[in-house]
Amino acid sequence: MLSVEDVTYAYGDVPVLQDVRLEVQAGEILCLLGASGSGKTTLLRIIAGLERGYQGHVLVDGQPVDQVPPHRRGFGLMFQDFALFPHMRVADNVAFGLRMAGMPADQRRQRVSELLELVGLSGFADRDVTQLSGGEKQRVALARSLAPRPRLLMFDEPLGSLDAGLRDRLARDLRQIIRELGLTVIYVTHDQQEAYTLADRIAVMQAGSIAQIDTPSSLYQQPRTVSIARFLGLTNIVPVQQVVSGRAITDLGEFNVQGRPAALLLHPDGIYSAPDGFDAQVSEVVFQGRQYRLQARAADAMTVLYYVDTYDHDQAAPQVGEAVRLAVDPSAVIELSD
Amino acid sequence: MDRDRPPLAKPAAIGGRLLWRALLVLPLLFLAVFFFYPLLSIFDLSLRPDGTLDLSGFWRIASTAYYRDTVIFTVYQATISTVLTVGLALPGAYVFTRFAFPGKSLLLSLATLPFVLPTVVVAAAFMALIGPRGFVNTALMDAFNLESAPLQLMQTLELVLIVHVFYNYAVALRIIASYWMHLSTRVEDAARMLGASGWRLWWTVRLPLLRPAILAAAALVFIFTFTSFGIVLILGGIRFATLEVQIYYQARSVFNLPLAAALSLVQIGFMFLMMLVYTRLQRRLTVDISSAQRVARRPQGWREWSLLVGNLVFIGVMLLTPLLALVARSLVEDGMLTLNYYARLSQNPAGSVLFVPPLQAVGNSIAFAGITTVLAVVLGLLTAYLVAGRGRSRSLTRWLDPLFMLPLATSAVTLGFGFLIALDTPPLDLRASWVLVPIAHTLVAIPFVVRSVLPAVRAIPPSVTEAAQMLGASPWRVWRYIDLPLLSRGLVVGATFAFTVSMGEFGASLFVARPDNPTLPIVIFRLLGQPGAVNYGQALALSVILLLVCLVSFVLIERVRTLGVGEF
Numbered sequence: 001m002l003s004v005e006d007v008t009y010a011y012g013d014v015p016v017l018q019d020v021r022l023e024v025q026a027g028e029i030l031c032l033l034g035a036s037g038s039g040k041t042t043l044l045r046i047i048a049g050l051e052r053g054y055q056g057h058v059l060v061d062g063q064p065v066d067q068v069p070p071h072r073r074g075f076g077l078m079f080q081d082f083a084l085f086p087h088m089r090v091a092d093n094v095a096f097g098l099r100m101a102g103m104p105a106d107q108r109r110q111r112v113s114e115l116l117e118l119v120g121l122s123g124f125a126d127r128d129v130t131q132l133s134g135g136e137k138q139r140v141a142l143a144r145s146l147a148p149r150p151r152l153l154m155f156d157e158p159l160g161s162l163d164a165g166l167r168d169r170l171a172r173d174l175r176q177i178i179r180e181l182g183l184t185v186i187y188v189t190h191d192q193q194e195a196y197t198l199a200d201r202i203a204v205m206q207a208g209s210i211a212q213i214d215t216p217s218s219l220y221q222q223p224r225t226v227s228i229a230r231f232l233g234l235t236n237i238v239p240v241q242q243v244v245s246g247r248a249i250t251d252l253g254e255f256n257v258q259g260r261p262a263a264l265l266l267h268p269d270g271i272y273s274a275p276d277g278f279d280a281q282v283s284e285v286v287f288q289g290r291q292y293r294l295q296a297r298a299a300d301a302m303t304v305l306y307y308v309d310t311y312d313h314d315q316a317a318p319q320v321g322e323a324v325r326l327a328v329d330p331s332a333v334i335e336l337s338d
Numbered sequence: 339m340d341r342d343r344p345p346l347a348k349p350a351a352i353g354g355r356l357l358w359r360a361l362l363v364l365p366l367l368f369l370a371v372f373f374f375y376p377l378l379s380i381f382d383l384s385l386r387p388d389g390t391l392d393l394s395g396f397w398r399i400a401s402t403a404y405y406r407d408t409v410i411f412t413v414y415q416a417t418i419s420t421v422l423t424v425g426l427a428l429p430g431a432y433v434f435t436r437f438a439f440p441g442k443s444l445l446l447s448l449a450t451l452p453f454v455l456p457t458v459v460v461a462a463a464f465m466a467l468i469g470p471r472g473f474v475n476t477a478l479m480d481a482f483n484l485e486s487a488p489l490q491l492m493q494t495l496e497l498v499l500i501v502h503v504f505y506n507y508a509v510a511l512r513i514i515a516s517y518w519m520h521l522s523t524r525v526e527d528a529a530r531m532l533g534a535s536g537w538r539l540w541w542t543v544r545l546p547l548l549r550p551a552i553l554a555a556a557a558l559v560f561i562f563t564f565t566s567f568g569i570v571l572i573l574g575g576i577r578f579a580t581l582e583v584q585i586y587y588q589a590r591s592v593f594n595l596p597l598a599a600a601l602s603l604v605q606i607g608f609m610f611l612m613m614l615v616y617t618r619l620q621r622r623l624t625v626d627i628s629s630a631q632r633v634a635r636r637p638q639g640w641r642e643w644s645l646l647v648g649n650l651v652f653i654g655v656m657l658l659t660p661l662l663a664l665v666a667r668s669l670v671e672d673g674m675l676t677l678n679y680y681a682r683l684s685q686n687p688a689g690s691v692l693f694v695p696p697l698q699a700v701g702n703s704i705a706f707a708g709i710t711t712v713l714a715v716v717l718g719l720l721t722a723y724l725v726a727g728r729g730r731s732r733s734l735t736r737w738l739d740p741l742f743m744l745p746l747a748t749s750a751v752t753l754g755f756g757f758l759i760a761l762d763t764p765p766l767d768l769r770a771s772w773v774l775v776p777i778a779h780t781l782v783a784i785p786f787v788v789r790s791v792l793p794a795v796r797a798i799p800p801s802v803t804e805a806a807q808m809l810g811a812s813p814w815r816v817w818r819y820i821d822l823p824l825l826s827r828g829l830v831v832g833a834t835f836a837f838t839v840s841m842g843e844f845g846a847s848l849f850v851a852r853p854d855n856p857t858l859p860i861v862i863f864r865l866l867g868q869p870g871a872v873n874y875g876q877a878l879a880l881s882v883i884l885l886l887v888c889l890v891s892f893v894l895i896e897r898v899r900t901l902g903v904g905e906f
Contacts, residue, residue: 069812147809
């Protein structure tokens with residue numbers, strides 16, 4: 001439905017985006033996940049038409065829209081600060097897009113009340129938007145951007161300014177509404193949990209480029225590079241010294257590999273104690289309910305993170321200082337490039 | 339979801355963008371033609387009166403005792419006015435900082451009323467109070483059976499100084515008090531613990547701490563009184579000519595334009611220096627303000643009570659008596675209460691100094707003020723957008739802001755004189771046209787509109803206008819439905835300022851208004867300069883009309899301003 005072709009953008013002398021390529025399918029939720037400064041919001045603004053002076057093209061259904069101003073693209077964008085119109089009531093905010101589209105007043109009223117019901121704000125129509133709580137503002141902003149039925153709806157960190165508990169609940173609500181309406185969505189966030197909750201596919205952005213696009217589970221299980229793995233919080237990264245006939249030699253022993261990786265990720269979910277593993281010493285134990293989160297110091301002061309299920313009765317509860325032997329399931333050895 | 343959508347719209351025409359850029363150039367163009375061009379003409383005429391470099395005008399100013407005295411007197415009267423004003427405002431600021439009392443904020447905003455009052459109205463008000471025909475003199479004459487007025491203040495320096503205090507008291511009070519309110523009390527407490535009290539506390543702690551505020555207030559009052567024109571011209575007369583009055587006299591009575599230009603250049607030089615000093619002082623005001631807010635309390639003991647009451651009585655008497663005297667005196671003829679002076683405003687008696695009935699001047703002024711308001715609001719709004727510089731480079735906007743404040747820092751007489759000598763040759767021969775009046779007024783009013791609207795323009799978050807675009811609003815509709823409603827308060831305040839400034843403008847109008855199309859202040863000025871009770875009464879009646887217009891504006895501005903607090 002939407003294609004971004006080789007988009008490059010610089011703010012003054014500072015490069016912000018470099019040769020970004022992206023495809024979004026109709027009905028898909030794509031998350032742009034990246035740290036601040038990775039260029040994800042700029043990419044969103046370019047797609048929206050709010051940013052000009054870039055190289056490359058944005059296409060909708062194969063047609064370039066680079067010269068189409070934002071108000072004629074038929075896209076929706078929900079801003080991080082919600083950007084509600086402070087001089088209008090809730091209902092007028094929601095109805096704004098319909099009014100611009102020339103919908104008659106009675107139909108407008110009908111649609112506004114439908115939308116307010118959808119986001120759980122029935123009865124808020126006549127409220128002053130400046131008097132609303134953060135979560136209520138977010139819902140008004142959502143209803144407002146849904147109202148004109150955008151062909152593509154974009155979210156710029158819509159939950160970023162809310163507190164953690166509210167954020168999780170609203171992310172799930174949002175997912176349900178988006179699914180129900182079958183919307184095509186680009187969702188910008190720096191929070192991987194939010195991205196996992198919402199996305200069909202996640203595009204990880206780093207330093208102005210898209211580093212990897214994958215489904216949430218593939219991304220989490222098989223990050224492609226060292227920096228993506230680090231960004232996702234997967235820190236069991238061992239440098240590869242050399243690869244000899246399909247065996248990668250590391251400080252923690254030898255592992256079977258297919259290519260010539262720069263480093264290996266020993267995925268914490270595939271690490272277990274076994275007599276034939278490498279030696280390590282437990283340095284931290286955190287009880288997390290259904291599992292223990294453990295840090296163990298291995299050779300060369302490398303710290304390895306792994307988990308032990310609370311109900312794994314074969315193992316006694318680990319102790320700090322305990323010597324352990326750890327093995328890695330072959331499927332949990334992920335080859336990383338630089 | 340996409341089924342019922344129209345196909346993607348065609349690219350936007352680039353005409354809208356170009357039109358917007360062209361609109362933004364308008365204020366710059368206006369400023370160039372009607373401010374810088376006249377200003378350059380003054381430079382040209384003073385430095386090259388006959389086409390070659392000739393500095394004899396300046397030599398004449400420096401070598402002739404009369405002109406030298408004008409410069410000295412201008413500085414002298416401004417200095418005394420400043421010392422008096424700041425000296426009287428200091429105890430007032432103390433009272434407003436330290437004490438809590440009912441009606442405090444109302445009084446503080448009332449104290450700024452003189453700021454919107456036209457000079458002719460204030461001059462007429464003081465004449466109604468302490469002039470030869472004023473209340474105080476008639477009362478004294480009645481009481482002691484005197485033949486002539488015992489209090490002869492007209493054409494004295496004392497009267498000019500009193501009126502300057504009337505005008506500038508609130509300016510000094512506000513600057514000093516608002517600074518003082520943000521100073522921590524701890525330093526003072528510490529000094530008190532170390533044994534300082536009474537006068538020593540003032541000299542060693544309070545005054546040094548307040549120095550930045552006192553100096554800034556003094557600089558501003560000095561600037562205002564240095565360029566005082568109407569007050570000096572009407573109440574002081576040519577005997578006490580300041581530079582402003584001398585420029586007017588040389589240009590309009592003696593027709594020595596090169597000398598007037600040279601005097602203007604001296605004046606511009608002084609103003610430039612003082613604005614430089616003021617902006618430096620003002621910058622110091624923002625630093626070293628401690629966050630600790632001083633808490634005002636009820637006064638204790640007879641000394642504090644008498645200080646409070648004394649200051650409040652002073653403010654009340656100073657503000658109200660001249661204005662009340664003006665209204666009352668306009669209603670009294672030969673000791674009888676009457677509306678005679680008002681009734682006669684529509685007639686033009688034979689042998690009058692005026693070409694038109696006085697009431698027509700009211701119509702003229704309202705028409706001019708209407709045109710000024712429209713021009714100043716449109717240009718001021720565009721200027722605010724230009725200065726706010728959405729997405730434009732900051733370095734550009736940094737010098738645009740002071741650029742548009744320049745007409746405010748240039749005296750009205752200089753503006754008027756510049757018009758007189760610059761706009762008299764084709765293609766800009768506007769001497770015979772009435773448009774010069776609203777144009778001059780617009781120049782003075784634009785800074786007020788910019789000051790009222792700019793904060794509102796800056797306060798509109800970019801995301802809000804972008805959200806409107808994303809919802810399908812074209813740039814014009816974004817402005818119509820988002821910007822305009824959010825700017826409406828600022829625009830109302832700016833428009834009211836523009837209207838009031840135009841109604842009361844005197845200095846520039848005196849140069850550019852045509853005799854058959856006089857403005858209200860000019861008619862008042864002419865009538866005040868004439869002998870006879872009828873002329874005097876009519877002048878007062880017209881002043882009351884002008885006063886009422888300004889009062890309504892003042893109330894409107896204060897209302898809209900206070901309503902704006904805490905909204906959005």
